[in-house]
Amino acid sequence: xxxxxxxxxxxxxxxxxxxxxxxxxxxxxxxxxxxxxxxxxxxxxxxxxxxxxxxxxxxxxxxxxxxxxxxxxxxxxxxxxxxxxxxxxxxxxxxxxxxxxxxxxxxxxxxxxxxxxxxxxxxxx
Numbered sequence: 137x138x139x140x141x142x143x144x145x146x147x148x149x150x151x152x153x154x155x156x157x158x159x160x161x162x163x164x165x166x167x168x169x170x171x172x173x174x175x176x177x178x179x180x181x182x183x184x185x186x187x188x189x190x191x192x193x194x195x196x197x198x199x200x201x202x203x204x205x206x207x208x209x210x211x212x213x214x215x216x217x218x219x220x221x222x223x224x225x226x227x228x229x230x231x232x233x234x235x236x237x238x239x240x241x242x243x244x245x246x247x248x249x250x251x252x253x254x255x256x257x258x259x260x261x
Contacts, residue, residue, distance in 0.1 A: 138162035138250045140234050145255030148224055152259070156219040158234030158252055165215035169241045171248060172208065172219045174230035174257075184232070185219060186241040197241055201227075224259045231256050 144156040158170065171186035185208040186197045196208045207220040217234055232255055235248035242248070 138236075140236060140250055140252035142232065142234055142252045142255040145232060145257045147258040147260065150225055150259055150261050152224050153220070153222045154224065154257060156221065156232055156234075156255060156257075158217040158219075160215045160217070160236060163236065163250070165210075165236075166212040168236040168238055170208070170210055170217040171235045171237075171241065172217075172232055173235060173245055174228075174232045175254075176230040179230075181233075181245050183243040183245070186243070187217065188241050189238075197243070199243075221257070224257075226259045226261045229257060229259050 139161045141159045142156060144154060146154060148154055167189055169188050172184040173181050174184050175181040183199050184202055185206055187208045187210050188195055205223045209218045234252045236250040237248040
């Protein structure tokens with residue numbers, strides 16, 4: 137049974153930082169692309185960041201809105217993906233979910249087969 141479990145969400149003031157974790161079990165983690173998406177109330181789910189499987193070099197891909205502020209990474213030994221979020225803005229408030237897929241990274245949420253339950257991030261001004 138595949139499980140993705142996010143943690144690390146919370147409430148911070150604008151300019152603060154949070155580090156989200158996504159612990160994965162039930163699949164060969166190093167063979168999967170990992171991504172983070174977010175969904176704010178009343179809005180569609182949007183792509184945040186993604187990182188390819190190990191042998192693709194593990195390069196990170198980012199939405200323009202978070203480029204330079206967020207960093208995605210992965211720890212294959214611990215089957216965990218991370219999203220370091222710095223210089224947070226109120227517009228970053230959303231439920232953040234991680235996702236996994238065996239194909240190359242994609243910004244389309246429909247490309248991902250496995251999803252976590254999400255973790256709330258709230259940024260106050």
